[in-house]
Amino acid sequence: MRLAKNILALIGLIAIVGGVVATIKAQTLLAGFDPEARATYEHMAKVLLETGNPAEATxxxxxxxxxxxxxxxxxxxxxxxxxxxxxxxxxxxxxxxxxxxxxxxxxxxxxxxxxxxxxxxxxxxxxxxxxxxxxxxxxxxxxxxxxxxxxxxxxxxxxxxxxxxxxxxxxxxxxxxxxxxxxxxxxxxxxx
Incomplete structure (x- = not known):
């Protein structure tokens, strides 16, 4: 049981670190972009994920x-x-x-x-x-x-x-x- 808890904790830690790294990488990539770029792409991604249709997102x-x-x-x-x-x-x-x-x-x-x-x-x-x-x-x-x-x-x-x-x-x-x-x-x- 303890081994299973440790494995799950390790998986959670890896997921958190991966999320932080991805966020930092995204911020670095967008650093030179217009201040509204992030919100623009977040909106497009939201519509794309909701509809599955890239045309709807644009x-x-x-x-x-x-x-x-x-x-x-x-x-x-x-x-x-x-x-x-x-x-x-x-x-x-x-x-x-x-x-x-x-x-x-x-x-x-x-x-x-x-x-x-x-x-x-x-x-x-x-x-x-x-x-x-x-x-x-x-x-x-x-x-x-x-x-x-x-x-x-x-x-x-x-x-x-x-x-x-x-x-x-x-x-x-x-x-x-x-x-x-x-x-x-x-x-x-x-x-x-």
């Missing part, structure tokens, strides 16, 4: 208020974007395209592409890899149950997930984040 979404039609939300998205002065650089009616290609009805899905070209240029001047995230996308989607949702990329990883962005660039990126969240939230309420 998006913001809002359920559209009941009673609004696809066309109502389409107009609201466009209106909010115009009001907030972000450039519409394209729209992709993917649901309609799927319907045409299948020759049968399919869910509604439209992707909106928005960009502030000057901010985009600054992001790419900072890192060419940012070009893969441009332009910003909003998706208006009818789910399998017929409910409408709006999705967009969670920009926190891009803003806070690594070494701190230069202050001016971070401020520009934060403005775009505010615009995308406004389109998401106001669009879901049908606000113009």
């Amino acid at each position: 998006v913001w979404k809002a359920k559209v208020r009941d009673g609004l039609t696809f066309d109502d939300v389409d107009q609201a998205i466009k209106s909010v974007a115009t009001t907030m002065n972000i450039k519409n650089v394209g729209e992709l009616p993917l649901g309609d395209q799927v319907e045409k290609m299948q020759g049968s009805p399919w869910r509604k899905l439209k992707i909106y592409l928005y960009c502030n070209p000057l901010t985009a240029a600054k992001m790419i001047d900072y890192s060419d890899a940012f070009s893969a995230y441009l332009p910003c996308r909003i998706a208006l989607l009818q789910d399998k149950a017929g409910k409408l949702w709006i999705y967009t990329l969670n920009m926190d990883m891009l803003i806070y997930g690594g070494k701190p962005l230069p202050p001016e660039l971070k401020q520009e990126a934060f403005k775009v984040k505010e615009i995308m969240q406004a389109i998401l939230n106001r669009g879901a309420e049908g606000e113009f």
Whole structure:
């Protein structure tokens, strides 16, 4: 019995030491990152562990208020974007395209592409890899149950997930984040 207790105590001690070492290592790795990086990655990990879906961990979404039609939300998205002065650089009616290609009805899905070209240029001047995230996308989607949702990329990883962005660039990126969240939230309420 005493041997079993000692073995269990040793296992517990090893687990505690391992946890401390892992925490110290994580803190060392994040030392040069933006102060919000840890919270950003913790949130992503939490959603990933809850859902098992990496896409869910990297998006913001809002359920559209009941009673609004696809066309109502389409107009609201466009209106909010115009009001907030972000450039519409394209729209992709993917649901309609799927319907045409299948020759049968399919869910509604439209992707909106928005960009502030000057901010985009600054992001790419900072890192060419940012070009893969441009332009910003909003998706208006009818789910399998017929409910409408709006999705967009969670920009926190891009803003806070690594070494701190230069202050001016971070401020520009934060403005775009505010615009995308406004389109998401106001669009879901049908606000113009």
